[in-house]
Amino acid sequence: MLLWYDFLALSYLIFASPYYLIQMLRTRKYRAGFAERLGRVRPEKIDRLTGTEICWIHAVSVGEVHAAESLVHRLKERRPALRIVLSTVTRTGQE
Numbered sequence: 001m002l003l004w005y006d007f008l009a010l011s012y013l014i015f016a017s018p019y020y021l022i023q024m025l026r027t028r029k030y031r032a033g034f035a036e037r038l039g040r041v042r043p044e045k046i047d048r049l050t051g052t053e054i055c056w057i058h059a060v061s062v063g064e065v066h067a068a069e070s071l072v073h074r075l076k077e078r079r080p081a082l083r084i085v086l087s088t089v090t091r092t093g094q095e
Contacts (some may be wrong), residue, residue, distance in 0.1 A: 029091055032091050032094070048083075049085065052082075052083045053079075053081065053082055053083065054083045054084075054085055055075060055084050056084075056085045057071065057072065057085070057086050057087075058086075058088070059086065059088050059093060060088065060090070061089065061090050061092070062090060062092045062093045062095075064093070065086065065088060065093045068086065
């Protein structure tokens with residue numbers, strides 16, 4: 001069953017890649033944050049976090065960002081020195 005799932009996922013990747021590549025070239029929505037999704041984070045962002053304790057919260061959409069808001073506030077109340085990194089997938093979530 002797992003092999004079948006891997007085959008379907010790979011097939012989707014192969015057939016969907018041209019669509020997403022074209023969309024990325026045409027619209028800003030798909031280009032925004034692309035380098036970071038590949039692991040290329042600007043040095044100044046990394047420098048701000050070096051030597052500190054970090055909590056990374058990932059929220060896919062703007063709704064999840066709103067849901068994580070109370071968690072972030074509680075963490076900051078209990079651990080003021082904790083640096084919180086919030087990552088998102090959508091542009092509206094990033095805004």
